[in-house]
Amino acid sequence: MPSFRTIDDLPAEQRVLVRLDLNSPVEDGVVQDNRRFSRHAETVADLANAGHRVVLMAHQGRPGRDTFVSLEQHADILADHAGVDVDFVLDTFGEDAISAIRALDAGDVLLLENTRMTDDELPEKDPEEHAASDFVETLAPEFDAYVNDAYSAAHRKHASLVGFPLRLPGYAGRVMATEYEANTAIADREFDGNVTMVVGGTKATDVIGVMEALDEKVDQFLLGGVAGELFLRAAGYPVGEDVETDLFDEQWAANEETIRSVLEQRRDQVTLATDLAYEDPDGDRGEVAVDDVTEKTQSFLDVGTETVETYAPIIRDSEAVFVKGALGVFEDERFSVGTVGVLEAIAETDCFSVVGGGDTSRAITMYGMDEADFSHVSIAGGAYIRALTGEPLPAVELLVRSAEDGAAR
Structure with missing residues (x-):
């Protein structure tokens, strides 16, 4: 574990500014409840019950997108999970926000408006530049401490993530601490x-980078999704090409050299799918052995049953299993066989296991599996990739720096 402080190290009765990641799907203007609320609720409840004055920051969507909405609905969803009242103010660091912050009593919780509705938040800048912004300079004096619980956004250099720990003593929340420990375990x-x-998954470029970085740490890679097809393409099969999609050819062009190098140098570490699934003319699931594919004429939406039967024993013989990306379009039950099959094999195995990425982790609850059967189910995407490959996480580095500065005083 890095040497950052956690909320257990906070002095009593602090005025605490807390960064969460409540970014969620939005359907017809309605914010959807998800695992992020329940995870962050523990940090919020612990802080409130300890008698701190708690002010929350979070983002939702990006300007110009349908998901770019107010956080007013988020306050109610978070309150339900945390078991404490969460007030909301339609302001981020203006007069209304400052007035609401100053009116808080011990144990009160207040959620500020979407941080991305401020001009200072989104530009990727050095922490020192963000620390000098109006956003940070206005809010920071109202608090005694800063808590970052937004591990899933820790790879970003946004003001609310890297500016405040230069102005305030920084601490890690429950999600930040547990996510970092689990996701760096492989390294x-x-x-x-x-x-x-x-x-698996659709972002082959990300996972291929992970494979290259972790070749000495991982004994066996089990492939599916877009990356799996691209590796099959490199192995000489007529798959991994765009048909009714735009997922393959561009990523193939960007990664062909790396894929071929990985196959050539570490072929015994890479297990490829032996069959693939598709939608047949009747709308049912069809499967075909990769050896029998002569031309790709339609999209493959999952690995096949034989592939799952090959992957499961490898998982059961493992001491540790890490998952990055789904093996198929599991949201459609017809094409959930690969993703659910490997997750069930992991759940049945007494191994250390981390399921990474919000999309893949949704399959656990969607198909009635118990989250407790996995060592850790991550809510992070980009930060998970960075942790796996050993790349720095700016927001984590700032928490470590804050702890070191505090110890030096």
């Missing part, structure tokens, strides 16, 4: 047995 921990990584 930091030593495992006596086999380490397996399940690689």
Whole structure:
């Protein structure tokens, strides 16, 4: 674990500014409840019940997108999960926000408006520049401490993530601490047995970078999704090409050299799908062995049943299993066989397991699995990728720096 302080280290009765990541799907203007609310609720409840005055910051969507909405609905959803009242103010750092902050009593919780509705938030800048912004300079004097619980946004250099820990003593919330520990385990921990990584999803460029970075840490990669098809393409099969999609050819062009290099140098570490699933003319699930594919004429939406039967024993013989990306379009039950099959194999195995990425982790609850059967289910995407590859997380580095500065005083 890095040497940052956590909320257990906070002095009593602090005025605390807390950064959460409540970014959520929005359907017809309605914010959807999800795992992020329940996870961050623990931090919020612990702070409120300890008697701190708690002010929350979070973002939702980006300007110009349908998901760019107010956080007013988020306050009610978070309150339900945390079991404490969460007030909301339609302001981020103006007079209304400052007045609401100053009116708080011990144990009160207030959620500020969407941080991305301020001009200072989104530009990627050095922490020192953000610390000098009107946003940070106006809010920081109202608080005794800053808590970052937004691990899933920790790879961003946004004002609310990297500016405040230069103005206030910085602490990690519950989500930040547990996510960082679990997601860096593949790089930091030593495992006596086999380490397996399940690689899928649509962002092949990300996971191929992970494979390259972790080749000495991982004994076996099990492939599916877009990355799986691209590796099959490199192995000489007529798949991994765009048909009714725009997912393959561009990523192939960007990664062909790396894919071929990985296959050539570490072929025994990479297990490819032996069959793939598609939608047949009747709308049902069809499967075809990759050896029998002569031309890709339609999209493949999952790995096949035989592939799952090959992957499951490898998982069961592993001491640690990390998942990054789904093996198919699991939201459609017809094409959930690959993703659900490997997750069930992991759940049945007494191994250290991390399921990463919000999309993939949704399959656990969607298909009635118990989250407790996995060592950790991550709510992070980009930060998870960075942790796996050992790249720095700016927001985490600032918490460490804050702790070091505090110890030096």
